[in-house]
Amino acid sequence: VKSGGTTTVTWSSTDTTSCSVTGPGLSASGTSGSQAVTVTTQSTYTVSCNGGAATATVLVNVVPTFQEF
Numbered sequence: 001v002k003s004g005g006t007t008t009v010t011w012s013s014t015d016t017t018s019c020s021v022t023g024p025g026l027s028a029s030g031t032s033g034s035q036a037v038t039v040t041t042q043s044t045y046t047v048s049c050n051g052g053a054a055t056a057t058v059l060v061n062v063v064p065t066f067q068e069f
Contacts, residue, residue, distance in 0.1 A: 018051075
């Protein structure tokens with residue numbers, strides 16, 4: 001993702017009673033969902049279900065901007 005660009009964080013879980021999703025610009029709950037976030041630096045998003053019994057993380061990298069000199 002380019003700095004300042006938007007990406008969509010999507011999650012879906014089965015056999016769980018509750019999930020929380022956190023990260024820069026995102027705080028949501030539910031066993032499934034989708035939310036657009038603006039990324040300005042490398043960001044980590046975490047999905048934690050059933051009180052932390054199941055956890056997954058996603059790392060979103062920012063593409064560097066090059067300038068000629």
